[in-house]
Amino acid sequence: MSTDMEVLRAYPELRRLAELRDAGWLFMPSCDANGDVTKVTGLRPWPEGVADALHIGSQTDAGALRMDHTGGLLWQRDGTVADVVDALLALPTPGDPLAPRLVRGTAPRLWTPR
Template identity: 50%
Template sequence: MVGVDTVTPQQHAAALAEFPALQRLIDLRDAGWMFLPTLDAGGTVIEVHSVRTWPGGWADALRVRYTTDARGLRTDHTGGITWQQDGTLEEIVDELITLPAPSDRHAPQLVIAQTPMLRIA
């Protein structure tokens, strides 16, 4: 798989020309988000996960399956979901970028759901 650092400017421009919504992921990367692609057995990206952490154990997350299938959420330090939305990649990235920092008095604080707990057997 080609890493971001090995992409030429021409490849970058060609990818954005073919998939303009990729710019939204670049916006998140430039804002400090970390990305974790999910690959199938052949090495093709089938899903992209991204996360940004905040002080105090808060985290924002993004899951993208396609430009029309994305989900964003924010969790508190206990794994409680305080904000969640489904939509297009562009809609969800716009919402995540404008979501107030967890310390802001206008940020969502009320837990609306619990994230599933990971079990290690």
Template identity: 50%
Template sequence: MNAETAAVAAFPELRRLIDLREVGWVFLPTVVDGRVVEVHGVRTWPHGWADAIRVRFITDAAALRCDYTGGITWERDGGLVEVVDELLMLPEPGQRLAPHLVMGRAPTLWAP
């Protein structure tokens, strides 16, 4: 049994990351003391758009989409399955229903 098969056998929810990989995502693990503690994934789109995901555990995942300026146009957090499902339903950048407006952020307070 290879490592991927063993991981999916132990945590079936990881199959969702394989689903993302099959549509062009690239993943990088964060390893501490020989253990994977976090996984980051990215999918780039034409014209500078990118989707990203961070997974700490099957109940702790977050994803976002950024435009070519780095502005966040979409984001979700929650369980791995729910976040990946939302990513897979997200229309490609440039499509009619794809999010394209940058989400507002509160200004950083200046402290003397």
């Protein structure tokens, strides 16, 4: 089994995902019939009933959102993995006075970007 360091040496772009994992994110890979990872989905539930979600299809196809307990869309970002993860790491926690609170729409039931 590979260690985190071996994987990060082989795929340095995953270092940012390790930062999210260390911040409390849960990740679930989706695999094809051969066992190859085809996408990664992440979730970070907050005690306030808010949740952040992340979808990665490739290095250039990623998206994230924050939704409230009713499924209201509070924040969204699409772009490269690096851009989206940077935006998530900069996003204030739900209890912060600068956190997004205005519902912009309804988050999709099975959310995927685009």
